[in-house]
Amino acid sequence: MHSTTWIELSSEALRHNASIVRQLAPKAAILAMLKANGYGHGASWVAEQLKTTVNGFAVARPCEARLLRAANPQARILLLGTLLDSDILFECATLELDVVVHDxxxxKRLAQTPLPRPIAVWLKLNIGMNRLGMSATEFSEAHNLLSATDHISTIQHMSHFSDAEDIDPSLSQQQSQKLLTLSNSLGEYPISMANSAAIIAHPDTHHDWVRPGIMLYGDDPTQRLSGDRALKPVMNFKARVIAVRNVAEAEGVGYNRRWRAKTAARIATVAAGYADGYPRNAPDGTPVLVNGQRASLAGRVSMDLMTIDVSHLPTTAIGDEVSLWGDGLPAAEIGKHCGTISYELFTRITERVDRFYR
Ligand SMILES: Cc1ncc(COP(=O)(O)O)c(C=O)c1O
Structure with a gap:
């Protein structure tokens, strides 16, 4: 049976995007961000595609780390900032996970918890986001304590930018300097600070480990990459037309008839709704591609369906393929219409959407 609502995931695009990270940061090790199920793309599939190109993976929750470890016994896996009680620390050591220590x-707990094997830690400095991370004084104390603790195998120094995609680089330079100065005062330790935007826009922040997330999945948050270096969308979100009808001038479409026909119009109903992960708050005019041609949302997105104005595409028929985002229609563009970002769109695709890996 043909699918009505699906995502196609391109390994070629994913590998291309990883090769761009490699070109932009030729000297750094790459820690691929696989949290939130590989930004909605399927963490185990992403790991499989990237395992020979990157140097490690990072996830945000212990449950994500367990799954990834089970499928990747040899990989370096970092558990990003979370609540690390003694049990989780013990499990992380057992599973040979690196951990971020952000407070x-x-x-102190880590120094006092007996562990079955040594563990690698990434100490996180707060450089201005005020979300996670230690002050400089706490960071130095944590560093000194853990560098004198037997069951710590290696120490890395990390931070996370608040505004890396800003056209003005000065704030990121100041933030980067905070980690650099402090880290250098403590000795020679591997440094990691660059996310996608910094990998693209701030080459001086690459240091030892870069941490690309969204750029692997094809969105360039700086919109600076072009030509051979342009990123390729990995996820193509598609659905089929399941009904087509004419509506008369002044008739409305969808719940509350939000969209009104200014003149006689032709409306196609597409099998994708907010229960598939298409945003309910998408306004009229949000673009889609019907057989490669642009059309736009007409009426409120409902749970299973959305309606589009295909008056200018008279051959539109039941069964036609509609692209909701992907090649030719960047998820970031849909995000702009809906007041969100590609990250959120990707991670909101739901279980019932079919997945085709190619
Ligand atoms: C600590 C950390 N590093 C790196 C990243 C990757 O960021 P991006 O997806 O913008 O490359 C994230 C994502 O939020 C993060 O939380």
Whole structure:
């Protein structure tokens, strides 16, 4: 049976995007961000595609780390900032996970928790986002404590930019300098700070480990990459037309008849709704591609369906393929219409959407 609602995931695009990271940061090791199920693309599939190109993976939750470890016994896997009680620390050591230590209390707990094997830690400095990370004083104390702790195998120093995609680089330069100065004062340790935007826009922040997320999946948050270096969308979100009808001038379409026909119009109903992950708040005019041609949303997105104005595409028929985002229609563009970003769109695709890996 043909699918009505599906995502196609391109390994060629994913590998291309990883090769761009490699070109932009030729000297750094690459820690691919696989949290949130590989930004909605399927963490195990992404890991399989990238395992020979990148140097490690990062996830945000212990449950994600367990799954990834089970499928990748040899990979370096970092568990990003989370709550690390003694049990989780013990499990992380058992599973040979690296852990981010983002507060001094955790550093102290880690120093006192007997572990089955040594663990690698990434100490996180708060450089201005005020979300996670230690102050400079706490960071130095945590560093000194853990560097004197037997069951710590290696220490890395990390931070995370608040505004890396800003056209003005000065804030990121100041933030980067904070980690660099502090880290250098403590010795020579591997440094990691660059996310996708910094990998693209701030080459001086690459250091030892870069941490690309969204650029692997094909969105360039700086919109600076072009030509051979342009990123390729990995996810193509598609659905089929399941009904087509004419509506008369002044008739409405969808719940509350939000969209009104200014003149007689032709409306196609597409099998994708908010229960598939298409945003309910998408306004009229949000673009889609019907057989490669642009058309736009007409009426409120409902749970299973959306309606589009195909008056200018008279051959539109039941069964036609509609692209909701992907090649030729960047998820970031849909995000702009809906007041969100590609990250959220990708991670909101739901279980019932079929997946085709190619
Ligand atoms: C700590 C950390 N590093 C790197 C990234 C990757 O960011 P991006 O997807 O913008 O490349 C994230 C994502 O939010 C993150 O939380």
């Amino acid at each position: 001094l209390a955790t550093a």
